[in-house]
Amino acid sequence: MLEGVFMSFGAIAASYFTLAGGGGSSQYANAVLADNPLAFYQFDETSGTTMADSSGNGNDGIYSAGVTVGSYAITTGPGRSAGFSNDIGGTTDYRATVPYGSWMNTNELTVAFTCFLEPMGYFRLLASRYGEPGTDWSWFVYGASGTLRFHWRSSGGTNTNIDTGFTPVRGTKYYVAAYVNASESGIRVYDATGLVGQATGAGGTVNSSSRPLTLMNAATGNYTANGHLDDVVVLGSALSTARLDTLAGIALTPQPKWINRTAGVSARNGTTSHAVSFIPTSAGSLLVAVISTPAASSAVTAGWTKRVAAHGTYTECAVYTRSASAGDATIQLSVSISNVPLHYTVYEFPVGSSWHSSVSVMDDNVYPVLTGLPGSSPVTVFACVSDRRLLADTAGESVAWRYFWRTELSQETLYGGGTDGIFTGIGVIDEVYDTAVDVDAMDSHVETNGSGSPNRVVFAINVA
Known part of the structure; x- marks a missing residue:
């Protein structure tokens, strides 16, 4: 049996953020697409400023000036025809943005991605529909005081902040998923051993806002994170924790090239x-x-x-x-x-x-x-x-x-x-x-x- 296989589911600079992924389909991509996502960003690009949506819905994003595409991938898998990553500098001008669309406003939500993370002290956004000032925002997955967290706003104006208490280890690959349904919200963190951090909060309906989807910082260009992000998926439904366990297992299981x-x-x-x-x-x-x-x-x-x-x-x-x-x-x-x-x-x-x-x-x-x-x-x-x-x-x-x-x-x-x-x-x-x-x-x-x-x-x- 291969050593290091995911069993539990039955000179990089600190000054930049990397979006990474591989071209073509993969076992993980096929699994995610079966859940009918609103958007799925694999980061296959090797040139240009377009961040392609692989869901088939055409919800493409834009890389800001300064993004370098076509470097190392984080994940690979059977059927992938390429593997690339995009380096995004850790400044307020460097980020990926999906312009606002009405498809973003849903009652329920799941957002998930694979990542490597640099230490997070002050407020650092990983994926969000957030901006300042005011209450015109929906949700954000972030790090603060070293731990991974999820914060969302309900249609009734209630803010729910959920802290896993889990501190990522530099250089370790994680799968992070946040969700909201009528009865519960939560965030789950996995590594190659299984679930390593999780917390839940109140349920409800996600607040509709005019904010775009941004990766690495807010729509207003604040709170830039550092690390590596891969295979970002957004759904208009809340996946079950069992389904998230399954997706994490697929995303983190080594898929070597040898037979x-x-x-x-x-x-x-x-x-x-x-x-x-x-x-x-x-x-x-x-x-x-x-x-x-x-x-x-x-x-x-x-x-x-x-x-x-x-x-x-x-x-x-x-x-x-x-x-x-x-x-x-x-x-x-x-x-x-x-x-x-x-x-x-x-x-x-x-x-x-x-x-x-x-x-x-x-x-x-x-x-x-x-x-x-x-x-x-x-x-x-x-x-x-x-x-x-x-x-x-x-x-x-x-x-x-x-x-x-x-x-x-x-x-x-x-x-x-x-x-x-x-x-x-x-x-x-x-x-x-x-x-x-x-x-x-x-x-x-x-x-x-x-x-x-x-x-x-x-x-x-x-x-x-």
Whole structure:
């Protein structure tokens, strides 16, 4: 089973806000469209100032001057043909606005989106129909004093403010949904583990107003937020909490590009040989094996190509590929030192996939920059780190990937049997539309308790 799968549902600067999404349809988009939204903004744009409505209702929005479109996506999924994001500066002039339309005034409401959020001190709007002065406003989802909240005004003039009490963690992906029906209003916050924050308030009828729909700040250009926002949906009905649970599960479930994967540890066995079992789904698929070991070098049986290796005197992080054959079951590896452990992760990509490129660095705390990517078509990018674990080293080395990346592996085997141990970490971005990836500039990961001289590899796969 894939690690990190959503189970619980049965250098980014702090000065800008990113709207992100992917082109084409996705599992999440199909689910949302089944609920008949009034508007659905996936942020597919790579040029211009139009924020397209994917609901089919034609309720397009406008990006203000200063918006940069066509950078990294946050979410991907089966059937997506592209993945892009739009960077919006954290100033009063930079925002997305949907001009007022009578369709916005509904008795009930649901608004939902996926996001990464920067720390929120003072009043920061994420999605709203709000403006000052006066009472001509309807609702807003916002952050204040660090927590996520929902504030709405009823047709009778009552203001209901709901505070989840939940403080988002920087770099973590969340699904946020707010709703109003006749008997209840509420806001729910989810991460990859499930529901992490929620609160409810009184129900009623939402106040009709002349305010437009704005993302990142108010119609009057105040209260700009910082972070990343994706797949904003607005409905004229209140979805049930069970339905919101389902949508959150779909939105936050990893949907990787590979079709099969196995990972594990080949333990110390007193020899220099290791056997890794892996049964491909189909002949002709692309197999990619990431090997990490406290040995100076490794080799595999005939038929495999060693694409890249970062190795020091005593450690190696290497990547091998081959085309799968019917009945493939075992990779036989040999290493330069006996009785050491070996970490392995083997991926199977669909037939027609191919190796693109790689870069490596030895004994360095900085990831090398991977250049020469196509830009016009997507590649899947992996970043790998391996670190020697000595006799004096204790448990606890780890790597946590965040923002656009997903943690694929954070695995440690300590010193034992008279030989060194090894730590291995792998992160992945499923779709990259860019000509280069600078891992460290993206504020993409947090590493702990390293020795200070790990090996690093970054590589890209063309996925069919």
